[in-house]
Amino acid sequence: MQRLRIDLIAAARPNFMKVAPLFHALHAQPWCHLRLVHTGQHYDQNMSGAFFRDLGLPSPNLHLGVGSGSHAEQTANVMLAYEGACAADRADLIVVVGDVNATLACALVGAKLCIPVAHLEAGLRSRDRNMPEEINRLVTDTLADILWTPSPDADENLAAEGVAPERVTRVGNIMIDSYELMRERIDASGERRRLGLEKREYAVVTLHRPANVDTPAPLASLVSQLTRIAARLPLVFPVHPRTRKNLEAFSLWTDLVATSGMQVVEPLGYVDFMNLVCGARLAITDSGGIQEETTYLGIPCLTLRNTTERPITVTEGSNRLVTVTELERTVEEVLAGRWTHGRKPELWDGQAAARVVDDIRRRLSIAPERSVEEAGVVGFPSQQALGNA
Known part of the structure; x- marks a missing residue:
């Protein structure tokens, strides 16, 4: 045949x-x-x-x-x-x-x-x-x-x-298919429990965009703000290899991993990572996919970019574009309950x-x-x- x-x-x-x-x-x-x-x-x-x-x-x-x-x-x-x-x-x-x-x-x-x-x-x-x-x-x-x-x-x-x-x-959105395909395994993952995190009482951080991690000034500003945020809300930060390389090169790595309330971990597989995202109070990211997944889940997402190729996550979802200097203040808005929950866009159904x-x-x-x-x-x-x- x-x-x-x-x-x-x-x-x-x-x-x-x-x-x-x-x-x-x-x-x-x-x-x-x-x-x-x-x-x-x-x-x-x-x-x-x-x-x-x-x-x-x-x-x-x-x-x-x-x-x-x-x-x-x-x-x-x-x-x-x-x-x-x-x-x-x-x-x-x-x-x-x-x-x-x-x-x-x-x-x-x-x-x-x-x-x-x-x-x-x-x-x-x-x-x-x-x-x-x-x-x-x-x-x-x-x-x-x-x-x-x-x-x-x-x-x-x-x-x-x-x-x-x-x-x-x-x-x-095919990304939602992936989530639904793996939903049972995501829910059953012990990653959140392994890290000692309580549901809705922590935030997930991912960073890898060149504008945020390839030069010292913005990366240092982000590390400084994340350090202060971690004193208010525990953070878990799966570090991309490129980001780790620059954190070490700019002498920021030691301070980051020593921060109280900050758990710096190796990159995670999809199931374990999504187990963390699903239980998070909010996400801080410069990724594309996380903007979509948090919109589907109704979780506040702070995207550290000036533009997004996924504007529907802002106009209909729970995502907001945030500059590096606005990050700490915007986290406080989320914690104070000042955030639009949004809705799932049409055909984001698995x-x-x-x-x-x-x-x-x-x-x-x-x-x-x-x-x-x-x-x-x-x-x-x-x-x-x-x-x-």
Whole structure:
């Protein structure tokens, strides 16, 4: 039986969380054959392998082993390695997720080899081109044949950029699928108990954005404020390797780990980390995904950025953008009860992966019980055929 050959690309932790629900949803379909491709952009075991285990993903079919490097090095190395993989074993459809360098690189490979590309989490825009992720999002959405969006603002962004509406399908937020997929294990995790934390009586901190951690002044200011906040509210801080490196380089690490009320821990797997988030009074972050998860859970989120590519978490959810200098004061507002609880955006319901499967099936005119071969589809359709579906 001929089956649609689909490559699912994963590179960094947020990618793994987005790929997992889709992998499980597609794996159950008789009309497709999956190849899970790990580019190796996050190569530390705590940053990569643990997430595969937590999310029930098998070992990757293909590991490109790219590792660290500059943006140009990572992008170029992924392109070289993935182009070779496609030459040896060509996919019918490449699915890229999120906004990391590998997302852009694999989309470029697909476009140049005339392999259709689908972008999951398309249309997000921060309007800040100083962020490399914004460049990756813009170029990937230009190249992609299918754009699966999480929210109305993403649809509006693509329409404003002239993207043909037939290329766009709003499927909802795949990150919520990951949470619902793992909810029982998250609730059962003993991480909060292991750290001696009481529900709603602590905050979670994550920092990794260059603007916050790559230069001494903002990072020192954050450490100083976190030290004072920890005297009011216990903090747990899973430290990203890049952030730890800079904390040590700027002579801030020793003071941070000695702070009373502050628990500095190694990066955590998805299940244990979300166990902490679910029980937190608030989150302090510069991440993208945590803005979404806290909105879904109704937990106050203080995002240390000037812009966000997820504005719906601010307009409808429990997120607020906060400058470095405002952090301590804003925490006090949360503790005083002055915070908007927000609501869950439409289609943030744990069914995004199912909608992706339905959209592929619709574009190929595959009935649920039929294979690609039975539907008379020899290969994946051209961009024109996709657009006319």
